[in-house]
Amino acid sequence: MKQLAKDQSVTRRDFLVRSAKAGASAVAACGASAWLYTGSSPLSSAKSRALVTLPDFSVAGADGKIGIVRGKDRKKTLQRALKALGGIETFIRRGDRVLVKVNAAFASPPILSATTNPELVAEVARLCLKAGASSVTVTDNPINDPISCFSLSGIAQAAQSVGAEIVLPTEHDFEPTSVSGGTLIRQWPLLYAPFEGVDKLIGIAPVKDHHRSGASMIMKNWYGLLGGRRNIFHQDIHNVIKELAMMVSPTLVILDGTVTMMTNGPTGGSLKDLKQTNTMIVSTDQVAADAFGATLLGKTASELPYIGKAQAEGVGTADYESLRV
């Protein structure tokens, strides 16, 4: 025992060496902690930022109108529908900065009508600039990678050809938002940067069948303003569409029913999924626009629960006939 105790005795030199090693270990651990520590986790960084909300982009006195025009030529039907609502000048004033929210969800060719028609985007941008808008910006947060979506859909080239700017989302463009009265969109990332400094908002969407919600039109199109793992909302699709409609008060919405995707939406894939329905809907009431759009899909508004839910929240009316001008 004495021999063992002697072996385990610590000299001053051993003590100093061991102390130095322990100190080095502690410093290394602290260094590793500092290196691993994010400083701000995704959750805390987002929640520490103030919640943002979108302003009301509607034009006073222009609410509750819908123009429905039949025809194959999108430019002509758009112009006639706008004229019925008082002309683009009713909505766009000199110096306005206009944001156009398109449906560029997929990297699909224009012939599939899975995305907003590029010619229609160009015409809307051209009319806004002609009315005196100081800038027109086109944006969306697509499902597929943004560069492919905007280029292969033809939207980027069409918008840029008339002087509009394309804004592709980056992860820094999102800010947390909560929908007042909502239960799903709570502290959720919103594509907010493109809205900064904007005076007017126009939503443009095609009429499409949708596997989960039954239809994808104007209100569903605001889904492209959300970030994060938004697919979890598909489990409660009608309520999230309702909340999207509550979140956004646009200046104008344009629902393109020139060609309707009747089946296999929202991606489609075959020309057999499409039907020439030759209708352009321009409205200041997004609920009314979707209610009419449902008829192009051979449905009634009551078959799409989100329409009734949005109406019940006071977003608009499904009685589009009462708004026709």
Place this chain on the structure above:
Amino acid sequence: MAVLAVIAAGIYMKQSYYDPAFLIPSVGETQRPGELPLEPSASWDLAQFVSPDMEVLSPAESFGPKTLFEKINGKAELYLSAGFLNLRSQRLARKAAPESWMEVFVYDMETLERAFAVYSAQRRDEAELSNLTAFSYKTENALFWVHGRYYVEIVASVASKAMTEAMFYFGNGFVRNMAVERQRIAELSLFPRQYLKEQSMALYISSAFGYDQFKNVFTADYEVDGKELTAFLSRQDSPEEADSLAEAYHTFLLQNGGTDVSVNSSLGDAALVNILDSFELIFHHGQYVTGVHEAENQEAAEKLGLMLEEALVEAVK
């Protein structure tokens, strides 16, 4: 050591918590969609099937069950509910006309039956049949087929003869080179051919006819004496299970407003239910639950029911 343990625990707790709302997928030029690394296996190199006048337009992408929505969003549920494993896709363009491009989607559904299920759920009416495989058709701008466990779509940006030829070049190469176990589904051969509507056969993996216990149900549409109706059958593990499921579906119909109707005695212990102005016929034969769905009248339901029973008797001999 205790201090180090506390630090480690703190780091673990801090970094393991995440909020799905703020997992913002990176976007931009550096983005690589899909979660799965592409396998180097030559059999998976889609580019090997590309015709000489085409070239690769974009890198191959791969998506699993957790990321499928990144590619097809709202349609992902259709595949996921059918047992989807993996999607590989790639865009190809004509060398002479790059604006003419197409995208190939290869869905690995694990089994022939599951591949057939998603194929039949999306089959386009009035499409032209193709002889590429037993389950194949084409439209003006697209080609669709099932090859073993794979459901494949090729979608072109333009409708042209050149693109159609390029799609078939790819399809033929794919079918020739991708080894699969089976090409035929036994259940489909049990449906009577008389009065059958061509290309109407389908498979519902789950909740057929709104009944959540009805899984793996094959259907086929018929027009009998001018009346529209659908035949169905589903194989169970034993005759007892088939009998039990048939009775459960019968009960489900009665609980949802149906009323029993006397049935032709030739159909043995089959049940006939009048519901929502149509007739549902249910019986079992051996391991099969079978019957008729949404028949416009009783006579057509019983006539097709007898044909089904005869076919099953012959098959189960």
